[in-house]
Amino acid sequence: MYRYLKSGRSLKVRLIRAVHCYRGCSGAAHKRHARDRWATRIAQALTTATLCAFLLSGCGNEEAPQAEPEVPAAPSQPIESVPAQGSVQTNAPGLEEAAELAYIGLDDPVVLTGGKWEGAPYSPGGASRPTAGLVPDMYLSSDLNQDGNPEGVVWLWTSAGGSGVFMHMAVIGRDSDGQPKNLATVAVGDRVQIRSVSSAGNMIVMDTVEAGPDDPMCCGAQKLRRQFEFLGSRLEEKLAENQGRMGLADLDGSWTLYAFNVQEMPLTEEPMPTFTANNGAIEGFNGCNNYGGRLVEGEMAGQLEVDGPMLSTRKACDSLSTEREQRYMKALGSINGLQFLNGRLGLKYDDGMLLFDRNHN
Numbered sequence: 001m002y003r004y005l006k007s008g009r010s011l012k013v014r015l016i017r018a019v020h021c022y023r024g025c026s027g028a029a030h031k032r033h034a035r036d037r038w039a040t041r042i043a044q045a046l047t048t049a050t051l052c053a054f055l056l057s058g059c060g061n062e063e064a065p066q067a068e069p070e071v072p073a074a075p076s077q078p079i080e081s082v083p084a085q086g087s088v089q090t091n092a093p094g095l096e097e098a099a100e101l102a103y104i105g106l107d108d109p110v111v112l113t114g115g116k117w118e119g120a121p122y123s124p125g126g127a128s129r130p131t132a133g134l135v136p137d138m139y140l141s142s143d144l145n146q147d148g149n150p151e152g153v154v155w156l157w158t159s160a161g162g163s164g165v166f167m168h169m170a171v172i173g174r175d176s177d178g179q180p181k182n183l184a185t186v187a188v189g190d191r192v193q194i195r196s197v198s199s200a201g202n203m204i205v206m207d208t209v210e211a212g213p214d215d216p217m218c219c220g221a222q223k224l225r226r227q228f229e230f231l232g233s234r235l236e237e238k239l240a241e242n243q244g245r246m247g248l249a250d251l252d253g254s255w256t257l258y259a260f261n262v263q264e265m266p267l268t269e270e271p272m273p274t275f276t277a278n279n280g281a282i283e284g285f286n287g288c289n290n291y292g293g294r295l296v297e298g299e300m301a302g303q304l305e306v307d308g309p310m311l312s313t314r315k316a317c318d319s320l321s322t323e324r325e326q327r328y329m330k331a332l333g334s335i336n337g338l339q340f341l342n343g344r345l346g347l348k349y350d351d352g353m354l355l356f357d358r359n360h361n
Contacts, residue, residue, distance in 0.1 A: 001146075012118050014098065017340040024300040026060035028348060033050075036150065041298075051326060059198070064195070073133055076291050085252065088174075088176075088177065088178035089174055089178035090149040090174065090178070091149075091150065092141045092149075092150040092151055092152040092172070092173070093152050093156065093172045093173070093174065094139070094152065095134070095139050096134065097172075098134055098139075098152065098170075098172055098180070099114060099115035099134050099152045100111075100112060100114075100180075101172065101180055101181070101182055101252070102131075102178075102182060103156060103168075103170055103182045103185075104155070104184075104185055105158075105168070105170075105183055105184065105185030105186065106112060106132065106158060106168060106185060107130070107158065108130050108132075110132045110156075110158075112132070112133070112134055113253065115133055115136060116131070116132070116133040116134070117131065117132045117133065117136040118130075118131050119131070122161070124331055128161035129158055129161060130158065130159070130161070130325070131158070131159050131161075132157065132158040132159070133156065133157055134154060134155075134156055135154070135155040135156065135157060135167075135342060137342055137343075138154070138194065138197065138342045138343060139152065139154060139322075140152070140153040140197050140198070140199060140204070141153070142199035142204075143198065143231065144171060144201075144202045144204070144230040145202065145232060146202065146298050148326065149174070151171050151172065151173040151183065151230075152171070152172045152173070153169065153170070153171055153172075153197070153199070153204060153337050154169075154170050154172060155167060155169055155170070155188075155194070155342075156168040156169075156170055156185075163218070164190045164191065164216075164217070165190065166187065166188075166189065166190050167187075167188040167189060167192045167194070168185055168186065168187050168188055169185070169186050169188055169193075169204070169206070169235065170182055170183075170184065170185040170186075171183045171184045171204075171230055181229075183232070183233065184230065184231075184232075184233055184234045184235045185235070185236075186228060186235035186236075186237065188206070188208075188226075189208075189210055189216065190211075190217055190258035191210070191211070191217055191220065192208050192209070192210045192220075192274070193208060193209035193210065193220070193339055193340040194206060194207070194208055194211060194341075194342055195207040195208060195223070195250075195340045195342065195343065196341060196343055197343070202229055202230045202231075203227050203228065203229055203230075203238070204227070204228045204230065204235070205225065205226070205227050206225075206226045206227075206228070206289075207223070207224070207225050207226075207243070208223070208224050208225075208226060209221060209222065209223055209224075209339065209340055210222055210224065212245075215277070215301075219300075219325055221245050221246040221247075221300075221301030221302045222242075222245065222246075223242075223243035223244055223245065223246055223250075224240050224241065224242060225237045225239075225240065225241040225243055226239070226240045227240070230244055233357075245301040246301055246302050246339075247290065247297055247301060247302070248279070248280050248295065248296070248297050248339070249279070250275040250345075251280075251282070251295070251338065251345070252277050252278055252279070252340065253276070253277065253358055253359070254274065254275075254276045254358070254359040255274060255276070255277075255356035255357065255358055255359060256270050256272050256273075256274050256356060256357050256359055257273040257274065257328070257354060257355070257356055258355040258356055258357050259354075259355045260327060260328075260352065260354060261351070261352035261353060261354075261355075262341070262346075262352065262353055262355060263352070266355075268306065271285065271321065272287070272289055273285060273286050273287045273324065273328045274323075274359075275356075280294050280296055280307070281294050282294065282295060282315060286312060286324075286325045286328045286329055286332075287317075287321050287325045287328055288310045288315060288317035288321040288322055288324070289314065289325060290312060290313050290324035291310055291312035291313075291316075291329065291332075292310070292311055292312075293306065293307075293308065293309065293310035293311065293313060293332070294306075294307040294308060294325050295307065295335060298336070298337070302337055302338055302339065303336065304335050304336060304337055304338055304347070304348075305321060305335075305336065306332075306333055306334070306335055309333070310329060310332055310333055312325075312329065328354075331347075331349040331351070331352070332347075332354075333355055334349045334350040334351075335347050335348065335349050336348050336349065339353075341355065344356060344357060345357075345358065
């Protein structure tokens with residue numbers, strides 16, 4: 001059971017994500033930012049769609065069996081410099097090494113290969129079986145044991161074949177020979193949405209959205225700030241701060257479109273659609289023109305409705321920008337809810353979910 005705090009201090013988010021170029025970039029800077037973001041976004045998109053499909057499943061049919069996931073190999077991530085031959089690595093293992101590790105503390109012994117694992121069928125010849133995988137686009141590096149060498153923090157999902165998708169957090173480091181090793185693993189919960197992660201000393205802080213006392217498991221809207229202490233061979237949850245219900249205020253800030261849908265590749269060509277929100281009022285750039293409108297909360301937490309038409313300027317653009325503008329405005333006009341997926345904001349619309357990265361400048 002969680003112990004609630006009345007307040008908590010803000011901690012710095014350190015998510016691995018693409019470098020963004022927003023409006024105002026030009027010339028060489030514009031091209032350099034676009035190229036940097038393109039490389040990371042292509043890799044991350046390969047497996048984000050599958051995980052999100054699991055997190056969105058289960059509404060209205062908690063016991064209905066689900067198909068087993070097909071999770072492609074986890075994408076390569078930059079790993080710190082490789083030491084000279086004969087020396088022992090001390091840098092934190094990255095996502096590439098995490099995708100090939102054995103993990104402790106799960107219901108089944110799990111050894112990932114290419115970022116995924118499948119257990120034996122529950123019954124001979126049956127289709128249902130336990131599965132697990134690495135969340136490909138979430139990673140934190142921090143010196144959690146204060147020995148001068150950083151550890152890595154990764155997230156895993158597991159499924160028993162039903163509607164539940166259980167999230168786990170794992171600390172990975174290196175043994176005396178410099179080989180990657182899972183040091184500790186802790187269960188996070190069923191269908192937990194992760195808004196952000198950070199660290200301070202030996203504490204890992206995770207802002208989440210999950211099912212509250214009166215929420216169905218499919219559609220949680222309770223915001224928590226959860227803190228886990230790394231104690232060398234285990235992770236121990238210490239505190240959970242109640243941060244209220246997910247709603248319109250969680251849109252406040254500036255955002256850049258990452259992908260039109262979770263099953264699609266991320267955008268790689270400028271200009272990227274954006275929006276800035278403040279108490280329901282939104283304005284931004286749709287790929288060709290500036291636009292504005294308003295969103296209001298629905299009857300249930302996490303539900304949104306468009307309040308009136310989205311208005312935009314009418315400048316003529318090239319065919320790519322015009323096509324992007326039309327698709328974006330159509331999706332924006334049918335927004336009906338929000339959720340978070342591995343640190344990204346998702347705005348649900350009639351045919352899918354727009355994914356956005358928060359702008360931090």
